[in-house]
Amino acid sequence: MRVLVLGNGGREHALVWKLRQSTRISKLYCAPGNGGIADEAECLPVDVKSLDSIVALGEKLRPDLTVVGPELALTLGVVDEFTRRGWPVFGPTKAAAQLEWSKSFAKEFLQRHRIPTAAYAICDSVEEVRNALSHFHLPVVVKADGLAAGKGVVIAASKEEALSVAAEMFSGKMVGEAGTRVVLEEFLKGDELSFLVLSDGERVAPLVAAQDHKRIGDGDTGPNTGGMGAYSSAEIVDDKMQNWLVNHIARPVVAGMKAEGAEYKGVLYCGLMMTARGPMVLEFNCRFGDPETQPILMRLESDLVEALEASIEGRVSEGDFKWSRDAAVCVVMASGGYPGTFDVGKNIAGLNQVAAIDGVKVFHAGTSKRDGEFFTAGGRVLGVTARAGDLRTAVRIAYDACGKIRFEGATYRKDIAGRALTK
Ligand code: AMP
Ligand code: GLY
Numbered sequence: 001m002r003v004l005v006l007g008n009g010g011r012e013h014a015l016v017w018k019l020r021q022s023t024r025i026s027k028l029y030c031a032p033g034n035g036g037i038a039d040e041a042e043c044l045p046v047d048v049k050s051l052d053s054i055v056a057l058g059e060k061l062r063p064d065l066t067v068v069g070p071e072l073a074l075t076l077g078v079v080d081e082f083t084r085r086g087w088p089v090f091g092p093t094k095a096a097a098q099l100e101w102s103k104s105f106a107k108e109f110l111q112r113h114r115i116p117t118a119a120y121a122i123c124d125s126v127e128e129v130r131n132a133l134s135h136f137h138l139p140v141v142v143k144a145d146g147l148a149a150g151k152g153v154v155i156a157a158s159k160e161e162a163l164s165v166a167a168e169m170f171s172g173k174m175v176g177e178a179g180t181r182v183v184l185e186e187f188l189k190g191d192e193l194s195f196l197v198l199s200d201g202e203r204v205a206p207l208v209a210a211q212d213h214k215r216i217g218d219g220d221t222g223p224n225t226g227g228m229g230a231y232s233s234a235e236i237v238d239d240k241m242q243n244w245l246v247n248h249i250a251r252p253v254v255a256g257m258k259a260e261g262a263e264y265k266g267v268l269y270c271g272l273m274m275t276a277r278g279p280m281v282l283e284f285n286c287r288f289g290d291p292e293t294q295p296i297l298m299r300l301e302s303d304l305v306e307a308l309e310a311s312i313e314g315r316v317s318e319g320d321f322k323w324s325r326d327a328a329v330c331v332v333m334a335s336g337g338y339p340g341t342f343d344v345g346k347n348i349a350g351l352n353q354v355a356a357i358d359g360v361k362v363f364h365a366g367t368s369k370r371d372g373e374f375f376t377a378g379g380r381v382l383g384v385t386a387r388a389g390d391l392r393t394a395v396r397i398a399y400d401a402c403g404k405i406r407f408e409g410a411t412y413r414k415d416i417a418g419r420a421l422t423k
Contacts, residue, residue, distance in 0.1 A: 004058070005031075008030075008069075034377070036382075114252075116278060138187075146178030199250075216228060335378070360385065365378060
């Protein structure tokens with residue numbers, strides 16, 4: 001079969017890498033892809049922000065399966081459009097993806113279905129924020145309602161700060177259209193968990209859990225980023241907790257969406273806070289996480305094509321995934337200056353050396369390839385990922401590999417999975 005992956009990040013490289021292991025695939029495309037993906041799939045140009053551009057590509061390729069990486073494409077209605085034309089596509093419809101593209105929808109949905117989440121208030125003006133603030137302790141979380149590529153959440157230490165952030169959001173200067181509505185949220189304490197499930201609209205099958213590291217600096221300091229690293233290991237969530245999360249969060253969400261007429265198919269990413277009061281939903285993503293997908297797929301031993309098809313065809317079952325007990329960790333190497341401004345076009349050295357290390361896979365995010373050499377082309381450049389029998393070894397191997405890769409300005413966190421190791 002001929003398969004198309006849409007997107008250009010480390011997540012898409014991991015999807016391409018895993019899909020390529022399926023004996024069922026005869027031809028793999030990625031659009032637009034990146035320098036590293038080009039070694040493993042045929043990369044084609046597309047504007048992933050334009051539904052017309054994606055549909056034109058679909059018309060040209062007529063793939064037997066399309067896998068959508070980024071949320072924006074889902075929000076544009078790629079799944080609706082491909083499905084209407086009879087082209088098999090993995091992911092939720094635009095209506096179902098509302099769980100990600102509208103935080104106010106997600107919060108009200110959670111409340112309607114009594115799924116645990118932080119207390120909140122939805123506000124459409126600074127005045128409403130001012131009134132609502134009296135119901136919250138400090139710090140308070142201020143969120144833009146719409147998609148803001150990780151820049152739409154601020155933890156405000158004072159009421160003044162919350163008001164000024166909200167005003168900035170409403171003005172459109174901070175996150176554009178995404179900030180025309182603002183959600184205030186109770187601040188939750190605990191460990192964050194990325195809990196992903198595969199859904200066919202009715203049944204769900206959990207993926208192994210992962211933990212992301214969103215802040216730029218060691219010890220969770222500095223601004224939020226797209227994600228500076230992630231790990232997945234058997235100890236993060238035991239079977240009892242996994243069952244609880246399936247029964248009290250994932251299944252009720254999928255059942256609730258179906259009951260409301262927006263059947264949810266695809267991967268449902270539940271961003272959770274493990275609080276003293278129990279697990280609570282921070283946010284939903286309607287797609288694979290980046291960088292969580294890199295370590296998660298390193299642990300997948302069964303065929304990914306089969307699982308994605310089970311979602312599309314309505315036959316998801318627990319047996320769709322076979323996981324390794326090994327641990328996997330992904331360390332993101334970024335351009336100096338990220339998540340602020342940074343230079344691109346820096347030559348990347350050491351990749352061949354690292355390719356020879358057992359258990360290591362380097363997933364490319366912002367790279368380009370010219371005359372057989374790789375260059376930086378984005379903020380997050382590489383996801384250096386290692387798999388080993390235990391987490392400590394996986395971490396050591398990943399960092400050994402990072403030490404062998406060089407490009408001007410390269411930075412990466414030194415404490416990925418650090419808290420799990422000290423526990
Ligand atoms: P979100 O996009 O909603 O996941 O928010 C981005 C990040 O902000 C999360 O990964 C958390 O680290 C943090 N965050 C969001 N909501 C809360 C909350 N209610 N309490 C504490 N931290 C939060
Ligand atoms: N790693 C967070 C995300 O994919 O949104």
